Amino acid sequence: MADKLKVVVCRDLGPDVMPLLLNNPQLDVVVWPHNKVCERKWLLENAQGASGILVMLSEKVDDELLDTAGPKLRVVSTMSVGYEHADLKALLTRGVRFGYTPDVLTDAVADLSVMLALMAGRNAKETTEIVQTGQWPNFVWSPFAFCGPQLSTITTDPSASALTPTTRTAGFIGFGRIAQATLARLVPFGFARCLYTGNQRTPQDPAADAALAAKFGVREVRRVELAELARESDAVFVLAPGGAATYHIVDEAFLKGMKKTAVLVNTARGTLVDSDALAKALHEGWLYGAGIDVVEGEPNVGLDHPLVKAPRCIVLPHIGSATNETRLGMATLAAKNLLAGLLGQEMPAELSTSR
Amino acid sequence: MADKLKVVVCRDLGPDVMPLLLNNPQLDVVVWPHNKVCERKWLLENAQGASGILVMLSEKVDDELLDTAGPKLRVVSTMSVGYEHADLKALLTRGVRFGYTPDVLTDAVADLSVMLALMAGRNAKETTEIVQTGQWPNFVWSPFAFCGPQLSTITTDPSASALTPTTRTAGFIGFGRIAQATLARLVPFGFARCLYTGNQRTPQDPAADAALAAKFGVREVRRVELAELARESDAVFVLAPGGAATYHIVDEAFLKGMKKTAVLVNTARGTLVDSDALAKALHEGWLYGAGIDVVEGEPNVGLDHPLVKAPRCIVLPHIGSATNETRLGMATLAAKNLLAGLLGQEMPAELSTSR
Structure with missing residues (x-):
């Protein structure tokens, strides 16, 4: 158990994608349990000691979150093509890799x-x-x-x-x-x-x-x-x-x-x-x-x-990527980015934080 | 005045099209003056002695209308691609030509x-x-x-x-x-x-x-x-x-x-x-x-x-052809069909009533 990598997932990604994470014996997966935006307080409490965090556009990825997670953090993966919620410099400074979901949408x-x-x-x-x-x-x-x-x-x-x-x-x-x-x-x-x-x-x-x-x-x-x-x-x-x-x-x-x-x-x-x-x-x-x-x-x-x-x-209420195929592709990609980042492998879609 | 051809138009076709009819010195044009569906009573009253009638999908073209118009009637022109409102046999029997507006929509x-x-x-x-x-x-x-x-x-x-x-x-x-x-x-x-x-x-x-x-x-x-x-x-x-x-x-x-x-x-x-x-x-x-x-x-x-x-x-409330370009094209075509039919010329879009 001690060797397991803790990952925090800010939203249930559904029955087609969650098994990629939940069934991985190397991971200790914590999932925000509600069908609404993940509360900041919960995220900060659960991020402590995490090796990976999977976020949505709604979660700010900033110094506070990264410091709270601490030195084990290897990767943040967002289920979005946009990354205005992420402080790229803060990620770069700490050597935390960052995955996103371009192209598929x-x-x-x-x-x-x-x-x-x-x-x-x-x-x-x-x-x-x-x-x-x-x-x-x-x-x-x-x-x-x-x-x-x-x-x-x-x-x-x-x-x-x-x-x-x-x-x-x-x-x-x-x-x-x-x-x-x-x-x-x-x-x-x-x-x-x-x-x-x-x-x-x-x-x-x-x-x-x-x-x-x-x-x-x-x-x-x-x-x-x-x-x-x-x-x-x-x-x-x-x-x-x-x-x-x-x-x-x-x-x-x-x-x-x-x-x-x-x-x-x-x-x-x-x-x-x-x-x-x-x-x-x-x-x-x-x-x-x-x-x-x-x-x-x-x-x-x-x-x-x-x-x-x-x-x-x-x-329209921001439904640009809201189709079954695309959201499934984005969620799958976000999970795969997280896994690859945790294992130090090539991520399917990594954003260079040094841009 | 006696030689003028009477035409009845069941709807104002707007400032881009009506001059094709109104400015034609050979015609005596009667136009339904309201912005609503042409009343049957008005149509029957005004159709008497008409050489041409321009209708919409809303006007039934049947024995009653054709008999009321009488033997001078040469052409009925509809501003529509559909012709379920027209009795083609009744038109054929009387030798009245029929124009419609396919393709443009x-x-x-x-x-x-x-x-x-x-x-x-x-x-x-x-x-x-x-x-x-x-x-x-x-x-x-x-x-x-x-x-x-x-x-x-x-x-x-x-x-x-x-x-x-x-x-x-x-x-x-x-x-x-x-x-x-x-x-x-x-x-x-x-x-x-x-x-x-x-x-x-x-x-x-x-x-x-x-x-x-x-x-x-x-x-x-x-x-x-x-x-x-x-x-x-x-x-x-x-x-x-x-x-x-x-x-x-x-x-x-x-x-x-x-x-x-x-x-x-x-x-x-x-x-x-x-x-x-x-x-x-x-x-x-x-x-x-x-x-x-x-x-x-x-x-x-x-x-x-x-x-x-x-x-x-x-x-949607039946707006398939409702664009400026298309409705203008349909109205123009309906007017041109009417004119050609009145003058015994080739109509841009004549429907064979013998089908």
Whole structure:
């Protein structure tokens, strides 16, 4: 018993994943026993002497937790792709390795990004409310009721009208894996141009952009300034990391620069979008609609929140990665990161804390 | 004045389309002046002596209307792709031509079909309600809360877990233009197989199926029986015409045969799906979720309707074609059909009434 490694798990990861830890004879596993956020007091009490800790986004990984765990701590593993809750320097100083769960949620978040772009253009907030509040029987159909901009181009129009098929332009604030998976999904909708903003410290790379355009079968992939992205895009997707560098990158000036027929989707972090500015923009019609999975200050987003009250604004409670397949993949990866870190092996997804 | 052709228009088609009719010096245009469904009494009064009538889905085109209009009537034009409101034999008997608006709404309905498939899997009914009813601040996050089946496959999983990327199978009840446009959109989500049911009177055509598979870049396109379609599909799309031949084609037996993780989408006609059976199926978990734009008996779908009360069931108030671009295209096409029919010219989209 004395040789067992103590690990603390801040949330029950379910019957498909917990056996990876519970059935390991080398481990002494302590699991937060409730179906709610792990209490800090419990975590600090149980972290003492732990060799590994498995956390969620809700658990701060800071000096206090690491000092409380003490010198046996080898690894912290988070079931999240974000790591704003972890003090990387504090981990580095103590030589504690850090695992996270990138990539596996790419497709789930890309799915949700497309869903929100569609819902924003289709007035899904108001149209679902009509049905859910019992108003459909009294709803007055009219040729243009609830009509918004169509996400796709019209490819077949038998009247020789002025409605010539056009193309659509996608704008990505941040152009990593999730953005590219989103772009791939948009291509059959008629998106033929892709603009993105990237890290200004890295140089432009037109050859890489051309290679991506060829890969996705679009006419153009190009890094641009924010103002051009706002001006040209039919759908803007916020998919950059949170933090100080991107705080309120979508502000009043950006929103004023958007097309009146465009939609904005944020499936990244709430801090990237100024909620008050977006609410104002929707009320005043600077853009058509918005689909928001993350809100600054979440989950403290009540009925009086400006985005909950804003027209043509879909707000979801941060469910970007919430599918069975993806959460199972994330939980499995978090458990495997923990195990590998405990045993000094290569972790499937280790974050360098010296960045 | 005596030579002018009288046309009756059952709904104001807006400032972009009405001038096509109102500015035509050959026409005497009478327009229903209210923003609600055209009253039958008004229509019958004004149809007398009309050479053309432009109707919506809400106006029955029957012996009574045609007899009331009288022998000058040359053309009826409907702003809809469906024509279940029109008695084709009655039109044929009188030599009255009939225009409709196919194709132009293909992309709008395909967009909505994908949106509803995503929303059904993502629990959009319950998750949007959490926010809209002010429950987000008290919402208990857990690793698998609200998780449903992921529409897409997972393409990147850095843990060597059992989560090997799989493919998805789309099932189409009816495989016309809208179904094929929906399939095109699903391919980047990882749909590699396409099953469909077609008119049993037409022979199988494996060569045509193979050509479609190549066109869309999927492994297989194959016509199957309903039972196989139910059994194999991860997402079932109802996209066949209404009418007696397809009445309740999605019934209890079909729903019992579906995968527990599958979603059902109906963007065609409400009569194809047995609402009571679907509500029962959702309550009992025969399938995961449903996205429904059309309901049998609509718009009489109130708070006590079984589908409005069913879990994981998105119900929209028949907005399949409701985008600015598409409704403008439909209205333009309806006006052009009317004009061409009046002048004895080729109509952009004429339905053969002798079918």
